[in-house]
Amino acid sequence: MKLYDFELSGNCHKIRMLLSMLGQEYDRVDIDLRHKDQFDSDFVALNPLHKVPVLDDGDVLLRDSAAIMVYLARTYGKPELYPDAPAEMADVQQWLSFSVNEVFNGLAMVRANIIFKRGLDQAALTKAASDALDMLEHRLMDHDWLSLDRFTLADLGCYPYTALSHEGGMDLAKWPAVQAWCRRVESLPGYVAMPGLPGAT
Amino acid sequence: MKLYDFELSGNCHKIRMLLSMLGQEYDRVDIDLRHKDQFDSDFVALNPLHKVPVLDDGDVLLRDSAAIMVYLARTYGKPELYPDAPAEMADVQQWLSFSVNEVFNGLAMVRANIIFKRGLDQAALTKAASDALDMLEHRLMDHDWLSLDRFTLADLGCYPYTALSHEGGMDLAKWPAVQAWCRRVESLPGYVAMPGLPGAT
Incomplete structure (x- = not known):
């Protein structure tokens, strides 16, 4: 592979x-x-x-x-992680779509614009990133995981650009449930680091 | 329901x-x-x-x-339409992601900016829409359908905003394979129209 x-x-x-x-x-x-x-x-x-x-x-x-x-x-x-039952699969799918659109175009781009010098409108990207964090906080304030009350592809799909968004100027302390969820993901068996994430060398 | x-x-x-x-x-x-x-x-x-x-x-x-x-x-x-075999499911999923990001942020928004007067940069949206059409054309120039050589959720997910993009100023005559694919979708049993699509009243 x-x-x-x-x-x-x-x-x-x-x-x-x-x-x-x-x-x-x-x-x-x-x-x-x-x-x-x-x-x-x-x-x-x-x-x-x-x-x-x-x-x-x-x-x-x-x-x-x-x-x-x-x-x-x-x-x-x-x-x-992406289960057969249609209602469960679709519940995870909602968050895959969210990761592909809102997380990518907000949280990924607010960082890319800084670290890869893309020359985009950082204020607009910060607003989009903030909106995405609000949506995540809304869910995570009373749930440990984004979908199905257990770790799924929903969490894996939304995690990296959320946890990396500090490199784009986002302060996750303003979204405490999101911050706590990041720590939960990072404590899972098999978690791997990368530059900008906890555990990076 | x-x-x-x-x-x-x-x-x-x-x-x-x-x-x-x-x-x-x-x-x-x-x-x-x-x-x-x-x-x-x-x-x-x-x-x-x-x-x-x-x-x-x-x-x-x-x-x-x-x-x-x-x-x-x-x-x-x-x-x-979204089959069990992992490689087939994932092949359809690629196009669902494409529909959620590139089709929506290009082809849907180039139209929304006109018909809902969003006040966005129409030239930038036209470029994004054109890029999305290029990707569709690349696939459809030698395939009848986007995934698996049969109609799936890949086609359903990408169809409406493609076929509606003339309302955003896109001329599909420049993407003939995409235009032919739109006609194939419109000939399927169960096809329904809406304002801007063939068959609308």
Whole structure:
């Protein structure tokens, strides 16, 4: 199994963490977004959206962190992270959509604009990030996990860019339930760090 | 079953079309975004993101069109639209994520900015919409459907805002494979129209 991966990508971190939780070995192919590796023709042939992560698992080729998580959890022994029962699966799916739109376009971009110098409107991104944190806080103020009252792909999908958002100027102390949830994720067996997250070397 | 619905919403259209394909009756609750109904406290209690659609099916309450589609297809007799096999499910999921991010933030917003007068940067939205159409064209130039070589939630999720994008100034004649795919969707049993789509009254 081969993961096209960038160390500083939260979307890639979701996959590295899930692979760790599943106990799966894999080979890393480094796609350094700072060097525009994602626009190399070999990589664009794998993902015309020129985004990481991409997973190559024999005859399965997938882009998109949500899709890769669904595939890995259900192939390698943790289907309960994205369970069969339609109402439960859909409840998790709501948060996968939230991770793909609101978390990515708010919490990921508020950080990317700083650390990758994207030249976007930081005030607008801060508002979008703040709105996403409000939604997470609304759920987590009286629940330990985003969906189904247990750890699922919902949490894995929303965690990295939330926990990394301090690099974009967000102060999670203003969202205490979100902050406590981050600590819960970080205490799970199989948690892996990355630069900007607890435990990074 | 109750659908909180806005006639002009492409995200709602996905659900109306799927319910038609499944032969399911439902009650409509009109949430008129032009009148800011989505900010009424009763609706915000159902969906703190104040977006349509929302589905209430007894003890199941769901926001988000992708999640609602997953629930309906797998509950009411068309699980093949989002199939069990992990690699197939994940392949469809890639396009659900694409519908939630690139299609929504490009093709939906380029139209919303015109018809709902959002005051956003139309040139930037046109570029995002064009990029999304390029990705669809790339797939559809040598495939009839977005995923698995048959109609799935991938197509349903990406169809409405693509076919409605002429209301945002996009000329689909420049993306002929996308245009042909729209006609294929519109010829399916259970297809329903809405203002701006073929067959609207």
